[in-house]
Amino acid sequence: MTDITPTLTRRHLLQQSLALAGASMLPLGGWADVAPAVRSRAIPSSGEAMPIVGLGTWITFNVGNDTTLLNESAAVMAAFFEAGGRMIDSSPMYGSSQNTLGFGLNKLGESTPVFSADKVWTSNANNGASQIETSEQRWGVPRFDLLQVHNLVNWESHLRLLRRMKAAGEVRYIGITTSESRRHAEFENVMHGQPLDFIQVSYNILNRDSENRILPLAMDKGIAVIANRPFQQRRLIHHLEGKPLPPWAQEFDATSWSQFLLKYVISHPAITCAIPATTRVDHVRENMACAAGPLPDATQRERMAAYVRDL
Amino acid sequence: MDTWLSYHLSDFMLFSERVYWRLFDQINSLVGAFLPAVIALGCLLLVGVWSRHRAVQIATALLLAAFWISSACLFLWLHYAPVNWAARYAVPFFLLEAGLILLVGINPQLNRPLTRWDARGSVGFVMLVYAVIAHPFTSLMFGRPLGSAEFVGLAPDATALATLGYALMVASNKALWLLLPISVIALALSGLTLYTLGTPEAWVIPIALLVTLATLFSTKPLADATNTAPPARP
Numbered sequence: 001m002t003d004i005t006p007t008l009t010r011r012h013l014l015q016q017s018l019a020l021a022g023a024s025m026l027p028l029g030g031w032a033d034v035a036p037a038v039r040s041r042a043i044p045s046s047g048e049a050m051p052i053v054g055l056g057t058w059i060t061f062n063v064g065n066d067t068t069l070l071n072e073s074a075a076v077m078a079a080f081f082e083a084g085g086r087m088i089d090s091s092p093m094y095g096s097s098q099n100t101l102g103f104g105l106n107k108l109g110e111s112t113p114v115f116s117a118d119k120v121w122t123s124n125a126n127n128g129a130s131q132i133e134t135s136e137q138r139w140g141v142p143r144f145d146l147l148q149v150h151n152l153v154n155w156e157s158h159l160r161l162l163r164r165m166k167a168a169g170e171v172r173y174i175g176i177t178t179s180e181s182r183r184h185a186e187f188e189n190v191m192h193g194q195p196l197d198f199i200q201v202s203y204n205i206l207n208r209d210s211e212n213r214i215l216p217l218a219m220d221k222g223i224a225v226i227a228n229r230p231f232q233q234r235r236l237i238h239h240l241e242g243k244p245l246p247p248w249a250q251e252f253d254a255t256s257w258s259q260f261l262l263k264y265v266i267s268h269p270a271i272t273c274a275i276p277a278t279t280r281v282d283h284v285r286e287n288m289a290c291a292a293g294p295l296p297d298a299t300q301r302e303r304m305a306a307y308v309r310d311l
Numbered sequence: 312m313d314t315w316l317s318y319h320l321s322d323f324m325l326f327s328e329r330v331y332w333r334l335f336d337q338i339n340s341l342v343g344a345f346l347p348a349v350i351a352l353g354c355l356l357l358v359g360v361w362s363r364h365r366a367v368q369i370a371t372a373l374l375l376a377a378f379w380i381s382s383a384c385l386f387l388w389l390h391y392a393p394v395n396w397a398a399r400y401a402v403p404f405f406l407l408e409a410g411l412i413l414l415v416g417i418n419p420q421l422n423r424p425l426t427r428w429d430a431r432g433s434v435g436f437v438m439l440v441y442a443v444i445a446h447p448f449t450s451l452m453f454g455r456p457l458g459s460a461e462f463v464g465l466a467p468d469a470t471a472l473a474t475l476g477y478a479l480m481v482a483s484n485k486a487l488w489l490l491l492p493i494s495v496i497a498l499a500l501s502g503l504t505l506y507t508l509g510t511p512e513a514w515v516i517p518i519a520l521l522v523t524l525a526t527l528f529s530t531k532p533l534a535d536a537t538n539t540a541p542p543a544r545p
């Protein structure tokens with residue numbers, strides 16, 4: 001997948017998106033002016049540009065009714081948009097995360113450039129539509145940009161529903177997700193047999209299972225890829241803390257382990273967007289900075305993986 | 312290096328330790344000015360369990376039952392369920408436990424004789440004192456602010472720990488089977504949650520459960536209230 005380089009301004013990217021998506025995006029507002037140009041990749045099925053770093057919400061945004069934490073989450077969202085981010089991923093499975101997103105979007109105003117990615121996650125085929133409606137209400141969005149079948153739960157009937165919704169203009173993109181490598185064979189079958197705009201898989205410097213078949217297949221079939229768990233739920237960062245960052249990390253501007261790890265993920269040409277989750281404004285800025293700077297090439301990537309593997 | 316990449320118990324945890332402890336902050340601020348009254352009511356349990364008056368015994372059971380209801384409503388329903396959907400399924404069991412405490416409290420046949428300064432009664436009283444007075448301060452011990460302290464009547468763990476103490480002191484052998492299962496299961500699940508969250512306080516609960524079980528197995532079963540008549544001698 002080709003990069004859309006940061007020479008374009010964010011306003012241009014959004015205007016391009018509007019054109020490509022049939023003027024269906026939220027209106028431009030203050031965010032477009034403050035946001036720097038960030039590296040984006042095109043969603044193959046539409047050509048819409050997507051900044052390569054997004055935001056996850058598993059655990060981090062499940063804060064219940066706690067006003068202090070709700071406001072902290074809104075500050076993370078504000079910093080994310082300010083840094084040029086768009087894609088936020090959630091699921092009905094993530095406790096109160098969808099409500100937190102609704103709180104944040106409401107607080108930040110209607111003009112946020114959010115690309116709303118959510119999921120359908122119910123074993124009962126008949127509950128899919130009502131679950132999606134509830135999720136929309138929680139986010140406070142009229143419709144989602146992307147709906148994915150979470151962990152392939154009841155994927156046949158849910159994908160039928162999502163296809164119908166897409167045809168009716170009730171969702172812009174559809175896809176499937178998994179975080180388990182042991183389900184890759186089934187995942188691959190669905191990729192072969194179903195028309196999908198997006199897939200979402202776990203991918204990081206030590207969990208490279210999807211490099212073998214899933215990512216090449218996505219490139220072949222023109223499917224956008226969201227990489228979840230870039231830090232393996234922070235375990236990777238914990239593991240590397242205190243260990244020396246190799247001096248050659250400077251070659252691609254990685255100044256911390258988190259940037260080293262994230263740059264590894266987003267430099268794979270099949271990845272459209274990685275979605276690290278965080279509770280912290282400084283971390284979201286650090287992550288978004290990866291989308292602005294240089295990325296490692298194929299040789300550097302191999303070196304990075306070998307270095308971490310041998311630590 | 313990839314062993315730690317495989318599944319962890321924490322993969323199934325929906326929320327962070329910080330969010331969990333802040334739930335108690337929220338409950339304590341919700342109760343606000345009434346917090347001293349809640350603590351004072353907790354202290355009444357310590358007095359009530361010694362009383363020989365039926366009315367006081369019933370009032371004590373009523374108070375403990377009310378504590379289960381309040382912790383179900385304030386903690387489970389209002390605060391915990393939004394971050395952990397499974398919490399709402401525990402609510403009926405908390406209400407059932409409240410009912411069972413009342414049943415034991417109002418039924419003299421389900422009480423043990425008032426010789427409570429024996430091994431079982433003493434351990435029970437220590438447990439009750441711990442739950443009401445000492446447990447809230449564990450937050451300070453582990454570097455959390457007192458604002459997130461767990462009080463009997465508001466926090467399920469403190470309330471269940473108090474119930475273990477109450478059961479050891481008051482319940483007949485049969486009635487232990489009524490009072491202990493829900494408290495023990497609630498504490499075990501909570502202990503597992505704390506362990507998974509990686510909080511150092513996780514060890515408090517297994518110790519309390521072990522002490523309760525050890526007390527029950529090491530002390531001779533006492534005669535129940537109904538069997539206190541001296542054996543007939545020829």
Ligand SMILES: NC(=O)c1ccc[n+]([C@@H]2O[C@H](COP(=O)([O-])OP(=O)(O)OC[C@H]3O[C@@H](n4cnc5c(N)ncnc54)[C@H](OP(=O)(O)O)[C@@H]3O)[C@@H](O)[C@H]2O)c1
Nearest residue numbers: 056057058177228229230231232233234258276277278279
């Ligand atoms: N099947 C599925 O559909 C599926 C499965 C898994 C995940 N997902 C999605 O993917 C998202 C990401 O995965 P994840 O949340 O499991 O794990 P992750 O993004 O790999 O790791 C999140 C952790 O990394 C830490 N972190 C983030 N940025 C950091 C930085 N710059 N420096 C240091 N620490 C940093 C965060 O802690 P701080 O809060 O301290 O920053 C957080 O605890 C999820 O939130 C979810 O939206 C989807």
